[in-house]
Amino acid sequence: SQLSHCGWASETHPDPSHSRSREKKKRQAEEEQPSAPIPASRCTAPAVAAAAAAAEMDYLKTVVPSQLMAERGSNLVVINPGSANVRMGFASQDVPFNIPHCIARRINLQEGEQPRFSVRDQTLNCHATSSHNAERESAYDIIAALMKIPFLDEEMPSPNQPLPPKMGRVDGFSQQSRDDSKFTWTDVTEKNKSVYKDSGEVTPPSTSGDDTVHGFKENKEMIFAEDALKIPPSESYCLSRPIRRGHFNVFHNYSLHQVLEDLRTIWNWVLTEKLHINPRDRGLYSAILVLGETFDNREIKEMLSIVLHDLGFSTAVEALAAAFGNGLSTACVVNIGAQVTQVVCVEDGVALPHTALALPYGGDDISRCLLWVQRRHHTWPNFQTDPMSKPIDMLMLNKIKESYSQIRSGNFDAVALVHSYDNERSAGHQKTRLSALNVPPMGLLYPRVLVPEEYPPPPRSWFQDYDDMLEDTWQTSDSLYPSGNGGYGMWDSYPMFSTRLKKFDNIGLVDAIVSSVLSTGRVDLQRKLFCSIQLVGGAASTAGLAPVLEQRVLHKIPANQCIEKVEVLQSRTYPLFVPWKGGVILGVLDTGRDAWIHREDWIKNGVHIGSGRKYKDSYFLQAQVI
Secondary structure: HHHHHHHHHHHHHOHHHHHHHHHHHHHHHHHOOOOOOOOOOHHOOOHHHHHHHHHHHHHHHOHHHHHHHHHOOOOOEEEEOOOOOOEEEOOOOOOEEEEOOOEEOOOOOOOOOOOOOOEEHHHHOOOOOOOHHHHHHHHHHHHHHOOOOOOOOOOOOOOOOOOOOOOOOOOOOHHHHOOOOOOOOOEEEEOOOOOOOOOOOOOOOOOOHHHHOOOOEEEEEEHHHHHOOOOOOOOEEEEEEEEOOOOOEEEOOOOOHHHHHHHHHHHHHHHHOOOOOOHHHHHHHHHEEEOOOOOOOHHHHHHHHHHOOEEEEEEEEHHHHHHHHOOOOOOEEEOOOOOEEEEEEEEEEEEOOHHHHEEEOOHHHHHHHHHHHHHHOOOOOOOOOOOOOHHHHHHHHHHHHHHHHOOOOOOEEEEEEEEEOOOOOOOOOEEEEOOOOOOOHHHOOOOOOOOOOHHOOOOOOOOHHHOOOOOHHOOOOOOOOOOOOOOOOOOOOOOOOOOOOOOOOOHHHHHHOOOHOOOOHHHHHHHHHOOOOEOHHHHHHOOOOOHHHHHHHHHOOOOOOOOOOOOOEOOOOOOOHHHHHHHHHHHOOOOOOOHOEEEHHHHHHHHOOOOOOOOOOOOOOOOOOO
């Protein structure tokens, strides 16, 4: 106040000498004082951002990769859900947990009902028709001619006959690559000392007299992971798989609400029991959700809401994540999953939407085809093996496929130990010779031999009016899943983006790769993509698949295309975990800081039309609040 008053007084009574003296003293004081920093208001935002980015780049150039993973990966969870398995783990881990994506809940029997194990979506399955079998046999003969093996109607050599010159056996393989061990049935009872609940809490043991008499034993209410697939047939449990053929498994007997509840419960169990993250501490963690190309926009938003109940979240397309997982910026990514195969081209780290193809078959179909081939050649024991209704049989077939099946010319057989899981008391086993083991994996190129119609995708009627799926319900902040009356044609009237239902293309893998790459329309890019084919997923590790694809893709390219070379790149890590690893790299490098969605923003705003922040699509790295 004194300075202000003096200034006011000098202006009221001007004195030239005093004014000159005052100005001289002011200049001397400014020279003696150190230069003051520039006010924050004068620092432009681009300059600050550029300086921060430069500092970040300098740090990334000098830091050791292991140190970077340890610093940024300890509180980052990467989730890669699939139809058969969900891969989940900390970014600091070398490999994630690979957990069967299913849950079995105990059924309360009515009076007079017999206990039995059931599969919820069994009603969707069907048996191959006569026309399907005719197509399958025709496809088998085409493969037989290419592989130089006998046709179906020809006699296969008996076990006592000497092997023909071009017949190979796998008896000499390393025993480490073969696993003939038997699966054990799950014990559905547990001691009543601590019972897992969906909230992650535990309940104290019961002190009732009944528990003492029965040895503190009671049936589990929920069973997860591989244990859920090995429940004895005489136990009253219902197995549910929330994702089927790359989509939510919604149908008349499995509502959308129950699908979302099962997804949340399974993921919560993995986070609690495997990653040991307390539900009360999850606000300290962030999550990357790595999704496949088959999911619709609505399904992605539902999974976003599940994750953001507990974790901060950022999302990336699975094809893009797969390219990052192997350090590639441009590639044709072929993801061979358990039930769906996806093909998409990536250029400079961006997936090209018009190149994406989804094929309705995968590793599980190869396993079922292996069983059909053996029964067609009468080499399978007289066991009631049924992978459609008995999940434990599918586990056994997958193990046999991974141990013995490969692509190679000439007759190819193996001696394996086949187990029977007809019931828990009379389980047996038999050593048998398996024939034509190179035919089932060739089904990726000739899908008619796989007959995916036996295990069709779920119906898509839930888009019309299932469980109040109106888009308008997402504009409320009262609840994540508010109730209300549903409506028809919601996608047609939605103003932000047009409907794009992901449909399947029932073509072979060679045709899909050629079609996807040629759809880019640029010769220079096509040459890069044909020389950068990347196989990921469980079935991608099938021996002999890469050279067969290189040869047949090159022959399939039209003659008017100037393509002289096709190359399938070897994966730097286990192909099954490449998309998950790509999510790790995206999250640790933190390239898209603006793409992170905060839990509070998602719950409060949800879908906010006209905000300018658009949920672009699952093809782009940035997935932002609408």
